[in-house]
Amino acid sequence: MSKLNPLFIGLSGVMLGVAPWVINAAPYESTMGLVQKVFYFHFPAAILFLVAALICGVASAIFLFGKKPRADGWAIAAAELGLVFGSLTLVTGPLWARKAWGVWWVWDPRLTSSLLLWMIFSAYLLLRKYGGPGSDKLGAGMALFGMANVPFIYVSVNVWRTLHPQTSVVPTLPTDMGIPLWFCFAAFTMLFMALLNLRARLEHQRARVVALYLAEDEA
Amino acid sequence: MIANFVRVAWHVMRKDLTVEVRSKEVLLTTLFFAVSVVLVFSFAIVREGRAPDDVAAGILWVAVSFSGTLAMGRTFERERYNDTLRALLLAPAERPAIYTGKLLGLLVLLGMVEIVLVPLIGLLFNAPILAFPGRLATLLVLGTVGFAAVGTLFAAMLVRVRSRDTLLPVLLYPITIPVMIAGVRGTAALFQATPDLAMAQFWIGLLLFWDAIFITLALWTFEPVMTE
Numbered sequence: 209m210s211k212l213n214p215l216f217i218g219l220s221g222v223m224l225g226v227a228p229w230v231i232n233a234a235p236y237e238s239t240m241g242l243v244q245k246v247f248y249f250h251f252p253a254a255i256l257f258l259v260a261a262l263i264c265g266v267a268s269a270i271f272l273f274g275k276k277p278r279a280d281g282w283a284i285a286a287a288e289l290g291l292v293f294g295s296l297t298l299v300t301g302p303l304w305a306r307k308a309w310g311v312w313w314v315w316d317p318r319l320t321s322s323l324l325l326w327m328i329f330s331a332y333l334l335l336r337k338y339g340g341p342g343s344d345k346l347g348a349g350m351a352l353f354g355m356a357n358v359p360f361i362y363v364s365v366n367v368w369r370t371l372h373p374q375t376s377v378v379p380t381l382p383t384d385m386g387i388p389l390w391f392c393f394a395a396f397t398m399l400f401m402a403l404l405n406l407r408a409r410l411e412h413q414r415a416r417v418v419a420l421y422l423a424e425d426e427a
Numbered sequence: 428m429i430a431n432f433v434r435v436a437w438h439v440m441r442k443d444l445t446v447e448v449r450s451k452e453v454l455l456t457t458l459f460f461a462v463s464v465v466l467v468f469s470f471a472i473v474r475e476g477r478a479p480d481d482v483a484a485g486i487l488w489v490a491v492s493f494s495g496t497l498a499m500g501r502t503f504e505r506e507r508y509n510d511t512l513r514a515l516l517l518a519p520a521e522r523p524a525i526y527t528g529k530l531l532g533l534l535v536l537l538g539m540v541e542i543v544l545v546p547l548i549g550l551l552f553n554a555p556i557l558a559f560p561g562r563l564a565t566l567l568v569l570g571t572v573g574f575a576a577v578g579t580l581f582a583a584m585l586v587r588v589r590s591r592d593t594l595l596p597v598l599l600y601p602i603t604i605p606v607m608i609a610g611v612r613g614t615a616a617l618f619q620a621t622p623d624l625a626m627a628q629f630w631i632g633l634l635l636f637w638d639a640i641f642i643t644l645a646l647w648t649f650e651p652v653m654t655e
Contacts, residue, residue, distance in 0.1 A: 272648065272651045272652070273651060275651075320608075321605075324601055324604050324605070327601035327604075328601045328602060330601075331597050331598050331601050331602075334594070334597055335594055335597070335598060338589070338590055338594070339588045339589065339590075339594060340588055340589040340590075342587050342588055343588055345584070345651070345652050346581075346584040346585065346588065346652065348648075348652075349580065349581075349584055349648045349652045350581075350598055350602070352644055352648055353577065353602045353641070353644055354601075354602065356640050356641075356644060357605070
């Protein structure tokens with residue numbers, strides 16, 4: 209798995225470097241014009257934001273109930289990436305909203321719950337940073353509660369009639385808009401996987417160093 | 428099995444309430460804090476004897492959540508301070524039953540605080556608290572249960588952690604905001620000039636949904652989280 213990291217990082221770097229030209233080549237959307245193009249970054253970031261929450265929650269459950277210490281490394285890696293991609297989502301969203309709705313922010317269910325999830329990630333990382341010993345288990349408990357929010361975010365927009373476009377809009381995109389979208393999506397996903405892998409490995413190595421120190425003390 | 432669970436939960440709750448009846452520490456401090464929060468809002472918002480419309484519901488829930496956080500921190504702090512937490516966990520009882528007892532004790536305390544809070548809100552902000560007493564009580568009970576279910580778990584988890592006093596609200600508020608939204612919106616629907624009962628009913632349903640999720644998750648995670 210770790211052998212793929214340089215490949216993923218290189219490939220996503222090249223793809224993200226080329227992305228401006230690909231996005232530029234896509235046709236202008238009739239009502240939104242130039243601003244619609246932020247969507248090519250907003251959508252992949254938002255999806256990976258939810259994926260990060262799921263990975264963090266599942267890894268925390270495995271850590272807590274399966275007593276697998278390595279799962280905790282994946283959980284903290286996913287939480288940090290969730291914060292990064294969540295911030296991307298929350299920055300690109302208002303750029304689009306300003307043009308589409310005339311305001312930067314509205315308290316619509318999907319926006320509200322995305323912000324909430326972002327806050328949960330922040331709280332999780334604050335706990336991990338300042339909680340001291342024992343905070344890994346508490347973080348896992350917290351992440352489980354955070355994950356309960358994810359399906360809620362995903363369906364919220366389809367249950368309530370809200371301002372945010374429905375998720376069903378994506379498969380119906382015309383091909384020349386679909387290609388740049390999936391191009392960016394692939395680049396973001398590879399970047400996400402490579403970073404997740406590297407960050408989790410760092411955490412596992414840190415755990416090993418701690419274990420070695422403890423063994424040294426006992427000897 | 429079930430009878431044993433109920434018995435343990437009952438004993439833990441009774442123990443907490445007995446300590447509380449003798450010292451009255453948590454109840455009096457929480458109550459005083461809740462009243463101060465409402466008064467601060469009233470000084471800040473009421474102009475020339477008139478409160479703006481539709482603020483009463485929000486202030487009621489802010490007071491409940493602020494004072495609730497204070498009470499939660501105290502219930503487990505007392506166990507730590509007296510070194511009784513380990514004894515409690517060593518007791519030959521199911522962990523979820525201990526959690527349930529702690530939660531019930533906290534709910535009784537918060538219920539007593541709310542009995543004072545609600546008339547105070549009605550008085551200071553002209554809220555029609557007696558228009559739909561049953562629905563208002565349902566909203567308050569369900570909202571408090573959801574909030575306290577998460578709060579009891581987090582307070583228990585944080586007992587052994589540094590800077591637990593700052594971390595409890597930091598962790599608790601983002602997670603419980605869905606419950607707060609449902610509570611505030613539902614109460615606001617009852618308090619507005621033309622009450623919207625269908626809306627209040629919808630939020631009550633949503634509160635039930637979140638309560639079920641939060642209580643299930645809390646019962647499920649209390650055991651592994653409290654194991655050293």
